[in-house]
Amino acid sequence: MEKSEKKGVIDTWIDKHRSLYAAATRHDFVVSIRDGSVDLSSFKTWLGQDYLFVRGFVPFVANVLIRAGKESGETSDMEVVLGGLASLNDEIEWFKSEGSKWGVDFSTVVAQKANQEYSRFLEALMSSEVEYSVVMTAFWAIEAVYQESFAHCLGDGNKTPAELIGACNRWGNDGFRQYCLSVKNIAERCLENASRDAFVEAENVLVRVLEHEVAFWEMSRGGQ
Numbered sequence: 001m002e003k004s005e006k007k008g009v010i011d012t013w014i015d016k017h018r019s020l021y022a023a024a025t026r027h028d029f030v031v032s033i034r035d036g037s038v039d040l041s042s043f044k045t046w047l048g049q050d051y052l053f054v055r056g057f058v059p060f061v062a063n064v065l066i067r068a069g070k071e072s073g074e075t076s077d078m079e080v081v082l083g084g085l086a087s088l089n090d091e092i093e094w095f096k097s098e099g100s101k102w103g104v105d106f107s108t109v110v111a112q113k114a115n116q117e118y119s120r121f122l123e124a125l126m127s128s129e130v131e132y133s134v135v136m137t138a139f140w141a142i143e144a145v146y147q148e149s150f151a152h153c154l155g156d157g158n159k160t161p162a163e164l165i166g167a168c169n170r171w172g173n174d175g176f177r178q179y180c181l182s183v184k185n186i187a188e189r190c191l192e193n194a195s196r197d198a199f200v201e202a203e204n205v206l207v208r209v210l211e212h213e214v215a216f217w218e219m220s221r222g223g224q
């Protein structure tokens with residue numbers, strides 16, 4: 001096994017919470033993209049909600065970046081997070097062009113309850129009272145759910161509609177997979193030295209991210 005893929009505490013937690021992890025990464029909405037049965041109004045709902053989410057995610061990642069610069073003691077942490085922030089810049093542009101393509105006017109989209117709750121959760125994680133190891137674990141989980149979900153839509157045998165391949169590539173590509181592995185390695189390194197309380201909190205936060213991700217996908221059921 002490569003060093004970057006060695007089994008650490010995060011994989012142990014994923015094994016422990018396997019059914020929740022599967023619910024977050026193999027949600028019906030994602031499966032429907034992969035099998036081609038996706039309802040396009042669900043896709044549009046997801047697009048509008050995710051655009052709003054990403055706008056709230058940027059300050060969260062900026063906060064992670066500041067903490068990586070101040071607290072990590074490893075120069076490479078900052079570079080990894082900066083790469084993530086840079087790709088969010090492209091992501092916002094991508095959302096805008098998808099919005100025009102699908103006729104979704106983001107200025108009229110209102111954040112649904114699940115989206116608001118997820119944003120509040122991210123805001124709470126931006127407090128300086130939350131330990132760096134906990135923040136990094138959450139950051140990894142948020143990115144990894146999208147990576148795993150959309151990579152699934154590109155895997156062998158997929159029937160993903162051609163017009164959704166771009167969305168799947170955005171998070172399902174190999175570069176994004178490598179970036180998620182880098183974030184995971186940072187989180188693992190921090191967890192090795194974390195206090196008992198931070199360690200317990202990191203597992204709890206991981207579970208909460210997975211729950212928020214499931215609730216987020218669930219919004220797509222409402223259509224538009």
Ligand SMILES: Cc1ncc(CN)c(N)n1
Nearest residue numbers: 050053054142143146216
């Ligand atoms: C809800 C959600 N979770 C994660 C991601 C990936 N940054 C996202 N765009 N949206």
